[in-house]
Amino acid sequence: MIDERLVFERFHEALDVPPPSGGFDRLRIALAAAELNPRRSLWITPRLVRATQLVLVVLVLLALAVAMIGILVAGHPPPIRPHGGQVMIPAKMVSPTIGWAQAGLSEVWRTIDSGASWTEVTPPILPDRLWPSQYDAAFFLDGTHAWTVETGQGGSNPSNLYLSVFGTSDGGGHWHQGQSIPIGVQGGLDPVLSFIDSSHGWLLVSETNPEDIEAAPILYSTSDGGRSWKQVSAPASPPRSFCGPVPMTFVTVNFGVRVPGCGSSVVLVTRDGGISWQVQRPLPATAPDGDFDAPVLFDSMHGLIVFHGIQEVVLVTSDGGLSWATRSLPETDPMAVSFVDALHGWAATTALYPVINGSRSRVSAGGRLYHTDDGGLTWALVQTNLLEKSEGDDLGGLYFVDPKHGFASFTNPSSGTSSSWLKTSDGGRTWIVVAAGTICLVAC
């Protein structure tokens, strides 16, 4: 175990540098001198002026050099990466073209061209909203239906907090606000939404109180698209010691599965719409803790959950969650996994950074792609151009929407900031770059 005080000391020793002398004054002068015009997206700052002058000088020198040298040296131009814009990594692609994304500050975005461009469709903001976005959640059902939940303060008393769900049925063009759900909590919230159709949905609220002890989550349900909610379960029972949002998925009005946010390996299954939850332990008791992805349920009987332990495994059920079988992935390296139904799935190696001699070294960018058509019993290597298209970047995620169409995200390992978004229309054999640039997180 590391003494946390040691960590604080090490960070301060390593990073402590005084702010630049006069730094704030320079900033204030630049801001005061800048021309603020809402119709312009660029301010002329002194630094920008200097940079522009420098660029002009360099261009003139280059032009002179080219004129002197001529075109004696011929060569092939380097490959041009389509970088330059901003890339949004979707929260969910619901079809080969339509997807939803969330950016910081509670922005909701929607694409209809596979992620090449995005339109902001952020729902209305509660006038007394608890800010920033840490108390929010969203669920994207299909191309037109989506819901978000916001927390209102209801005055200065923290026990007056309330939740309000906003829903849209036209792709974010209009949002309707559901009834307020009062929640007398003293701490933070981890709401999670899940809908099975345009009417039926569930809202799970986990409270974190100031003593950092999580109270039992409370489950609400709606049958009118989020306009009204009723409490399903009393704040009781299921095992806790969860952390963070609790991934929860329903597929019918009765069948739902949820898993811990982290640090445990139990699976909770309901067959009565969330009134009662059966605790299941599909992994050996000796298995080290790990993290679950959100459960993926295909129908009332079939579903799966990817478990990230020492290595990833897929837990598969074919009897409505009564039992779970373990499916191995094709490699022991970390993998991204995506299934479109109970049989068809893909897995691709992600970047590998093992600890060698006390430091992490990148030994693989990932990108080897496998396919299964028997629910993960067997895997076949896919002959693909994914690695060439990735240009050495690290695979971040794999998102298939049907047996033909899927997406992959890559991140530049040296910067962690450039990203590319790729698409396949033939089951993963050939990929094209849809968008590339810097990742958009907040204030895009």
Place this chain on the structure above:
Amino acid sequence: MGQTWLLGPYMGQMLFERSEAELIRSARKGDGAAFADLIRPHYVAAFRVAHGMLHNSEEAEDAVQDAAFTAWKKLGNLRAGSPLRPWFLAIVANRCRHVAGSRWWSVVWANRAEGEAPAGDIEAGVDLRRALARLGHDEKLILVLRYYLDMPYEEIAGTIGVTPKAARTRVERALRRLRPILQAREALI
């Protein structure tokens, strides 16, 4: 409340400090100086975030300046009563992501401006900075917020837009990746 900025920024603030709400109103109307005064209390924290992410003072100062202009432009997104600091630091962090992404070079500097730290500490610092440089943006950011800015989990959560529990989990995960470095230094000491 009088407009006293002719006295100089600091003197003016001392004599007739404008409320945050008033500064926000002025900044939204195009008063850059008002916006500067709005973020003045958070400048040092913003610089520390940027420096912790970029490990370069000049780049950090530039990143904070760019972030300040972005924040000014996006000030309309800040809701009444919302804390300014986590919102502004989030924009600074995002700006650092852009700066690091546009780099064509990468240096882990060994010499510090102070130049007075013992050699062992400098080596330890370089080790830690190298280790941080290998982390992804998000992991590096959350460790910088926690262990360099000494932020409580609630404020980290507000800055990166997750719950406090999720913030704690992410800190622990990121720290796990640094553990070999920290333990190696501990063993040497």
